[in-house]
Amino acid sequence: MPSSKSIKKRKDENLLLHSFPFSSLPPEIQLLILNRLSQHDLTNCARLNKEWNRMCTPLVWKTLNITKTHQRQRFLSPFVQKALKRNASHVSELHILFFSVLKSALVTSPISGDRYALCEDLQKLNVLGELDRKNRDSLNSHNFCPSAENDLLILIQNNTQLRSFSMQLNIPIMPRLVIENMPNLQDLYLSMHPIPLVKLVLDRLPECIRKIRLGTLRYDDEEVDPALIERLDSVPRPRPRHHRALESLRLDNYLYRQEEYLLLPFLLTCNSKISLYQNRQAIDCFRNNTVRAALSRLGISLRTLASVDLPSSIPTKDLVIADTICLSQDWTILGLDQCYNAGLLTVSAICSHSDHLQEIVLAGCSALGSKELQRILCSAKHLRVFRAISDCEESDAIDPYLGAAEIIAGPEWASRSLERFICKIEVPRHDSQVDPSTVKIGWNSPSIEQCWDVQRKVFQELAKQIRLRALWLCRDNVSMQPRTRDRWVPSNWYSLEMTLRSGLHRLSVLKDLETLKVSRLNHHIGTAELSWMHAAWPKLKRVEGVDFSEPGIAVLIDAHRSQLEKTTNL
Secondary structure, three states, X not given: OOOHHHHHHHHHHHHHHHHOOHHHOOHHHHHHHHHXXXXXXXXXXXXXXXXXXXXXXXXXXXXXXXXXXHHHHHHOOHHHHHHHHHHHHHOOEEEEOXXXXXXXXXXXXXXXXXXXXXXXXOOEEEEOOOOOOOOOOEOOOXXXXXXXXXXXXXXXXOOOOOOEEEEXXXXXXXXXXXXXXXXXXXXXXXXXXXXXHHHHHHXXXXXXXXXXXXXXXXXXXXXXXXHHHHHHHHOOOOOOOOOOOOOEEEEOOOOOOOHHHHHHHHHOOOOOOOEEOOOHHHHHHHOOHHHHHHHHHOOOOOOEEEHHHOOOOOOOXXXXXXXXXXXXXXXXXXEOOOOOOOOHHHHHHHHHOOOOOOEEEOOOOOOOOHHHHHHHHHHOOOOOEEEOOOOOOOOOOOOOEEEHHHHHHOOOOOOOOOOEEEOEEEOOOOOOOOOHHHOOOOOOOHHHHHHHHHHHHHHHHHOOOOXXXXXXXXXXXXXXXXXXXXXXXXXXXXXXXXXXHHOHHHHOOOOOOOEEEOOOOOOOEOHHHHHHHHHHOOOOOEEEOEOOOOOOXXXXXXXXXXXXXXXXXX
């Protein structure tokens, strides 16, 4: 027997359905809700009744994605083929990978004998290619016969309203398909085609084109049919076009130093500000002075750089990194992590191109010293994120560090715009000859007092960064590095101490600080420091580096659990 709670819940659900039925919603809202359902849920909804079938059937058939073997088998079944003839008018997006699917999308007129496409309202067509030559039904360049070319031509000729076309397959008739049969094309993606054929297409694209993406292109003149090029060249060229609607251009692979030959004529027809996807191929375009001038005329400049976008020479030399940085004055993000050959030339290039720089990553740049880091911090006036510590715990890279002498020497050690400072600050330790395991925080000696005096000055300089939201002063994996001739000490032994007696209280002005990470340091946060942080930093949510061995620290953390989302120990 159902419980009283289940009966009440069922009554509430029935009341909600009767008081606010789905049919009472406006058609636009109904369509928005149905568009969020999966294909399986739409199919089930279409089986409810005639009204739901009328609403859901167009959405069920809106997209046909036949790119898997099991999808092909189900699509070619008599039941689905019969349903396709009834609902082909609803198909607006088609993804195909098989000859049999392409052939089944066409029918022959019993009267005239002409072939035509079942789907005559396509908006998007994606023709995929497969490198497997054994599967004779898969679309690939090696078994693409003339009859298949004719089937694809008929399908496109019956859908001149196509707005998006993608072809990842090299066939000779590709330029003819695009140039002669797609006057309304807005989105184009080409891959696996020879560069001369792609150039033919770019020179004759319609003015309504909005997005262009070029994948892996081939530099094989032997694959280009001379008769095809002669035929296309014989066609009278249209008047000079201006692609004012172009929004984005993306290059996904190497262009064999053919950027000027392939892109320059097309770029000269564009007179609007377009976006260029930032990757290694885009950087290669800027190495050509002529192409760079054309891109600059369109308002395109390099803004982000990652270490993977640098030339693939191993190792990447200091001069190569500097030359890459000098390609643009508008860098906002420079990710130079693991560039262990970055040196003085790279530092000079960064400093002279840092007018718009907001984020820089120098983790693993072991050739950079403390003075070089301080020079970069001073030159980047709008810098918000500075990271010189690897985020991978298992990385063996040696990270650069910022010395206390560079922080307290001059009036300004960094710009006041920093929000995330992730870098080790190294302070002098005159007691390095003493075994670190025996040294305690309260151990009193002139060298310790002198070290604390230096740290208080460092904290005073850090307090000037009132916008700081994240402060990370160490790595998780502690490496061992020599500091004396015959002894090894932990590298984090020379890090800044987060203790009240060393000057931590001078950071009370950092009211926006949310994250503090000082784990793996030789000196850990105790009860007094954690209580002070809770009172001084109201936005603090995460602390790493708490000494849980100290009595009372666990009770204190539980008391402030509502504020601290994460608190960890070593």
